[in-house]
Each structure stands twice: as structure tokens, then as C-alpha cells.
Amino acid sequence: MDATVVGPAAAGPTGSEAPEANRISHPLRPGRWLAAGVTALVLVWLGWTVAINPNLHWDIVADYQFDRVILDGLWVTVQLTVASMVIGVVLGVVVALMQVSDSRILRTGAMAYVWFFRGTPLLVQLIFWFNIALIFPEIGLGVPFGGPKLITWETNTLVTGFVAALLGLSINEGAYMSEIVRAGLRAVDPGQQEAAAALGMSRTKIMKRVVLPQAMRIIVPPTGNQFISMLKTTSLVSVIAGADLLTVAQRLYLTNFEVIALLIVASIWYLVLTTVASAGQYYLERRFSRGFGTTVPGTLRGRIARNLRFSGSAR
Amino acid sequence: MTAPMVRCRALRKSFGRLEVLRGIDLTIERGQVVCVVGPSGSGKSTLLRCLNHLEEPQAGRVYVDGELIGYEERGGRLRPLPDARLRRQRESIGKLFQRFHLFPHRTALENVMEGLVAVKGVRAAEARRRAGELLDRVGLADRAHHYPAQLSGGQQQRVAIARSLAMSPKLMLFDEPTSALDPELVGEVLEVMKDLAASGMTMIVVTHEMGFAREVGDHLVFMDEGLIVEQGPPRDVLAAPRHDRTRAFLSKVL
Numbered sequence: 127m128d129a130t131v132v133g134p135a136a137a138g139p140t141g142s143e144a145p146e147a148n149r150i151s152h153p154l155r156p157g158r159w160l161a162a163g164v165t166a167l168v169l170v171w172l173g174w175t176v177a178i179n180p181n182l183h184w185d186i187v188a189d190y191q192f193d194r195v196i197l198d199g200l201w202v203t204v205q206l207t208v209a210s211m212v213i214g215v216v217l218g219v220v221v222a223l224m225q226v227s228d229s230r231i232l233r234t235g236a237m238a239y240v241w242f243f244r245g246t247p248l249l250v251q252l253i254f255w256f257n258i259a260l261i262f263p264e265i266g267l268g269v270p271f272g273g274p275k276l277i278t279w280e281t282n283t284l285v286t287g288f289v290a291a292l293l294g295l296s297i298n299e300g301a302y303m304s305e306i307v308r309a310g311l312r313a314v315d316p317g318q319q320e321a322a323a324a325l326g327m328s329r330t331k332i333m334k335r336v337v338l339p340q341a342m343r344i345i346v347p348p349t350g351n352q353f354i355s356m357l358k359t360t361s362l363v364s365v366i367a368g369a370d371l372l373t374v375a376q377r378l379y380l381t382n383f384e385v386i387a388l389l390i391v392a393s394i395w396y397l398v399l400t401t402v403a404s405a406g407q408y409y410l411e412r413r414f415s416r417g418f419g420t421t422v423p424g425t426l427r428g429r430i431a432r433n434l435r436f437s438g439s440a441r
Numbered sequence: 442m443t444a445p446m447v448r449c450r451a452l453r454k455s456f457g458r459l460e461v462l463r464g465i466d467l468t469i470e471r472g473q474v475v476c477v478v479g480p481s482g483s484g485k486s487t488l489l490r491c492l493n494h495l496e497e498p499q500a501g502r503v504y505v506d507g508e509l510i511g512y513e514e515r516g517g518r519l520r521p522l523p524d525a526r527l528r529r530q531r532e533s534i535g536k537l538f539q540r541f542h543l544f545p546h547r548t549a550l551e552n553v554m555e556g557l558v559a560v561k562g563v564r565a566a567e568a569r570r571r572a573g574e575l576l577d578r579v580g581l582a583d584r585a586h587h588y589p590a591q592l593s594g595g596q597q598q599r600v601a602i603a604r605s606l607a608m609s610p611k612l613m614l615f616d617e618p619t620s621a622l623d624p625e626l627v628g629e630v631l632e633v634m635k636d637l638a639a640s641g642m643t644m645i646v647v648t649h650e651m652g653f654a655r656e657v658g659d660h661l662v663f664m665d666e667g668l669i670v671e672q673g674p675p676r677d678v679l680a681a682p683r684h685d686r687t688r689a690f691l692s693k694v695l
Contacts, residue, residue, distance in 0.1 A: 317542040318542060318544065321538065321544075323531065324493060324536035325555065325556040325559075325608060326560045327528070327559055328525075331559050335555070340544075340546055
């Protein structure tokens with residue numbers, strides 16, 4: 127876009143006379159100016175209507191932003207996200223290792239898991255876990271296939287809203303993570319395993335010290351996206367009274383009817399969480415690209431902006 | 442022990458219906474440098490892979506330093522060695538690759554330390570010291586903290602040699618160690634290999650560098666279609682090949 131202007135022959139080679147600087151006249155781009163003008167206008171207009179609209183009740187938003195109940199919900203959302211992601215990643219690694227195993231039974235088991243949990247909607251799975259007591263009224267430890275039980279619990283006391291949410295989110299996440307981990311494992315040059323084996327390393331050490339660290343470079347960026355997506359996906363558990371941020375916001379507006387104000391309160395918190403997570407993702411990626419001579423593309427600010435987009439269109 | 446360093450007996454390997462090794466007999470004495478040459482697809486690389494059991498042969502035996510590789514013999518039957526013992530065997534056989542296969546997420550120094558720390562259980566400080574010495578030996582002390590991607594191919598292969606040496610191998614296998622290098626970088630790697638040979642290391646080198654074979658090799662093996670066609674002192678084989686196939690191959694590469 128910028129015209130690079132070569133300086134006059136200050137340090138130039140001699141021979142011909144000093145070259146004259148290029149005179150480049152950039153054409154006017156009226157279309158672009160028009161579009162920019164319209165965009166600016168729309169932004170200002172949006173800001174103005176939002177600011178002055180009496181139905182938005184900014185004073186009530188301010189009242190509830192740091193409300194005890196809202197903060198409790200926020201804490202549940204954070205806990206749910208972190209716990210589901212941790213369990214999901216562990217499940218994903220295990221299932222991915224099953225998928226690349228030599229045993230056909232392990233591979234089939236892994237395939238069935240991914241097939242089932244990616245093939246049904248998360249919302250359905252959540253409702254299912256919440257109502258699991260309808261299928262298994264009791265959960266016990268003992269001999270399988272109808273043998274004697276050592277100890278039993280009533281399912282309804284065991285599977286609370288939070289537990290059902292955790293089960294649904296993490297098991298679903300595991301299915302997606304396994305695909306991400308598998309792609310990472312496959313991206314590592316098989317020669318790496320051979321070189322490590324030739325040094326006398328055991329299979330476990332080869333996986334832990336050679337293959338996984340390199341696969342991480344491939345695994346981390348989409349996992350960051352999964353985490354950020356999970357922050358927002360936790361709002362689904364409001365259908366099973368998960369006590370998360372959206373659930374408590376809904377409970378509040380069902381009593382005081384400030385629907386919009388409380389949805390704005392929740393949205394502001396979701397934005398804050400996503401922004402913080404995007405920053406973390408940026409530094410994590412930088413850490414795992416060591417030795418690959420590439421810097422993590424983009425800037426921290428660009429990364430945050432990208433993650434704020436509607437997740438359906440981003441990927 | 443006066444057993445030869447390597448003894449192959451009737452070694453056979455096939456992939457599906459493709460017979461890659463069709464009965465290899467080979468004996469290599471301690472301290473010998475053996476160069477293996479032959480057209481691509483003749484089974485040279487597979488032979489090396491069988492020597493440290495990265496590939497399981499269908500028939501035949503490999504002995505390194507008098508020890509049967511990959512199996513134990515009980516009552517006339519072979520059983521696969523337990524993993525830990527196979528790893529012990531591999532540890533004592535260095536292997537170099539055409540594409541180096543350094544660990545890209547570790548610096549040159551960490552690459553050389555890796556085997557010491559992860560396999561031999563040497564403490565980090567001690568491993569660091571020894572790795573430093575080995576890098577110095579291959580002339581790369583000043584590149585210790587570079588990642589492989591920041592090194593030239595020749596430098597990478599020299600780091601790989603240091604990584605291998607860290608395990609104190611009694612035998613080193615080189616699978617076309619200079620084939621992936623720019624011509625001007627071949628010399629530095631061959632120089633390091635020459636020093637190794639002079640220090641008495643037993644080496645098997647699959648190579649297309651006939652100059653190296655003539656100058657450094659004690660023994661030259663020519664393979665074609667899974668068989669050893671001809672072998673002997675490099676000067677004799679290169680100057681006066683007895684077999685038509687050897688002659689045809691050498692006329693193309695010399």
C-alpha cells in the first residue's frame with residue numbers, strides 16, 4: 127500500500143546518474159471511503175441508541191454486575207469450564223492413544239465413543255445425564271452382569287445439576303479433543319519415534335518426551351479455541367438448572383423481570399472471560415512453538431478480537 | 442571376548458510379498474569400517490534396520506558383540522526379548538539417519554543430553570557437561586543452544602552423531618548420512634566420521650560417497666536385490682569389480 131521511495135543516490139552505486147525517485151500517484155478509492163463512512167455512521171448510531179435507550183436500564187446493569195448471586199454463577203461457570211476441559215483433554219488423550227493403538231478392539235471402542243458423542247447434540251446429552259435416574263435409579267459397586275453389590279447410591283443424590291453438567295460437557299468435549307489430539311500425534315514425523323527408539327527409549331518415554339511435546343504445537347491452538355468455546359457452551363446447562371452464570375441471571379429476571387439488563391450483565395462477564403482466555407491462549411501457543419522457527423501469528427489484540435466472534439462462523 | 446562385532450546369518454526380511462533381504466551373511470570385526478553400497482531398493486537400509494531390531498526379520502539371526510539381537514534362544518526356539526532387554530541392546534548400537542531426526546523441540550545440547558537423561562538416568566548437570574564435551578568433539582560447542590531448525594544440515598547431522606555417541610555405543614550404523622546434504626556440507630560430516638573411524642569405532646555406513654569408502658572403509662559390501670553380490674577391500678572392489686552387476690552400478694556412480 128505504501129509506496130517505497132528509493133532515496134536519491136546518497137549511497138547508491140555510481141555509474142549512471144542518480145536515479146529519480148518514483149512518483150506514484152495512488153488512485154482515489156471512493157468505494158472504500160464510502161464504506162468506511164457508512165460503517166462509522168452505523169457504529170456511532172448503534173452506540174448512541176444503546177446509550178440513550180431507556181429500555182436497557184444501564185443503572186440496573188450496574189447494580190447487578192457485581193451482585194453476589196451473579197458472581198456465584200460466574201464462579202460456577204469458571205469451575206464448569208475448567209473442570210470439563212481438564213477431564214475432556216484427559217479423555218481426549220486416552221481416546222486418541224486408543225485410536226492409534228495396534229489393538230483393533232481399542233480402536234473400535236474409541237471410534238464408537240467419538241461416533242456417539244459427536245453424533246448427538248450436546249443439549250440432548252445434557253438433558254439425558256440430568257435424567258439418568260430414570261434409566262439407572264441406583265448406582266452401585268459390585269460384580270457386573272447382575273452379581274451382588276457391595277454398595278449402592280441413589281442416582282438422584284449423586285447426579286446433581288452440577289454433576290450432570292460436568293458429565294455432559296466433559297464427555298462430549300473428550301470426543302472432540304480426541305480428534306484434535308489424534309491429528310497432533312499424526313503430524314509428528316515417524317522418524318522421531320525411530321530415532322528415540324534407537325537411543326533405547328521405552329514406548330512410554332518416547333510418547334511423553336518426544337511425540338507429545340511436538341504434538342502439543344498442533345494440539346494447543348485448537349484446544350484454546352475449544353476452551354473459549356466451552357466458556358460460552360456452559361450456558362447450555364441453564365436448561366438443567368446448572369447454577370451457572372446464565373442460570374442465575376435467568377432466575378433473577380424471572381423475579382424482577384429485568385430480562386435485558388440481566389442478559390447484558392451475563393454477556394459482559396462472558397466477554398471478560400473470553401478476553402482473559404484469549405490472552406492465555408496467546409502465551410501458551412508461544413511457549414509450545416519453541417524450536418520451530420515460527421512465531422505465533424498475529425498479535426494479542428488480534429487474537430482476542432478473533433475469539434470474540436460468533437463461534438459458528440469463526441471455524 | 443573375541444567374537445566378531447557383527448555376525449548376520451541367513452537374514453531374510455520381506456514386506457508382504459516383497460522380499461527385501463534374501464539371505465544375508467555378513468561378518469564384521471571390531472573396529473572395522475564397512476561401507477555398504479548398491480542401487481536403491483537393494484535392501485541396504487532394511488539391513489541396517491534389522492541390525493538394531495527396528496525391523497523384525499522373518500528368518501536368520503543377528504549377533505552383535507556375540508549377543509543375539511531381538512530374541513532369546515531357549516531349547517532351540519526363539520522368543521522375542523523382553524522390551525527392557527531389547528532397549529538395552531539398542532542403546533549400545535548408535536543409529537544415524539539420512540534426515541537426522543533430531544528432536545526439533547530441544548536445543549542441540551538438549552538433544553545430546555536426551556539419551557543420557559531419559560535412558561541412562563544421568564543427572565542433568567552431569568549430562569549437560571558430557572553433552573557439552575561431545576558437541577565440542579563434533580566442532581559445535583558454539584551452537585549448543587541453537588534449535589535444530591537454526592542449524593545447517595551438516596551441523597544437524599553432527600549433532601545427531603554427538604547424540605548417538607552420548608550412549609557410548611559399541612557399533613554405529615549410518616543410513617546414508619550425507620545424502621540429504623548440500624554438496625558443500627558433506628565434507629564436514631565425513632570429517633567427523635573419519636575421526637570416529639580413527640578412534641576405533643566399528644561402523645557400518647550405507648553411502649554413495651565412494652571417495653569415503655575408498656579412503657576410510659576397511660571393507661566394501663555391494664548389495665543388489667536383497668543379496669550381497671560382492672565384498673572385499675574397497676580399493677579392490679572399486680578398481681576391479683568381479684561381478685557384472687557391480688560393474689554396471691559402479692560405472693553409473695563413479
